[in-house]
Each structure stands twice: as C-alpha cells, then as structure tokens.
Amino acid sequence: MDEKKDNHSNHSDQDIQVSYSLKLALIGGLLATLGDATSTYAASLAIDEFLQESEEQNEKDQQLEERLAAIERKLDAFQNKTE
Secondary structure, three states, rough: OOOHHHHHHHHHHHHHHHHHHHHHHHHHHHHHHHHHHHHHHHHHHHHHHHHHHHHHHHHHHHHHHHHHHHHHHHHHHHHHHOO
C-alpha cells in the first residue's frame, strides 16, 4: 500500500512540474506575441515617419524648383533689358 501511495505521490509531483512548465510555456508564448505586436507597431510607425519625411522633402524640392524658375525668369527679363 505504501508503494501505491509513493507512486501516486511521485505522479502528483510530476503533474505539478508539467503544470508549471505549461504555465511557463503559456507565459512565454504571450510575451512572444506581445513582442511581435510591438515590433509590428514600431514598423508601422517607421513607415509613417518615412512617408511624412518623403512628403516634406517633396514639398521642399517643389519650393526650390519654383524659386529657381522665378530666378530664371528674372534673369531672362534682365538679359532682355540689356539687349
């Protein structure tokens, strides 16, 4: 009878250890999922920042082109007056 009791006691300990390992696996999985979600959100923010910077750069380029065109017009008008 003692052997049966010891066997049952050992079996319970093993069940508890498996239970703890399953809980740790679950927590690890949750943390990994949270990490993946955070990485995805960070990538989304990086894309948004890149698009915003690209748009701002395009606006600056357009302003520079407009200024250059205005300078060219003034230069042409000046050359026409001197001729």
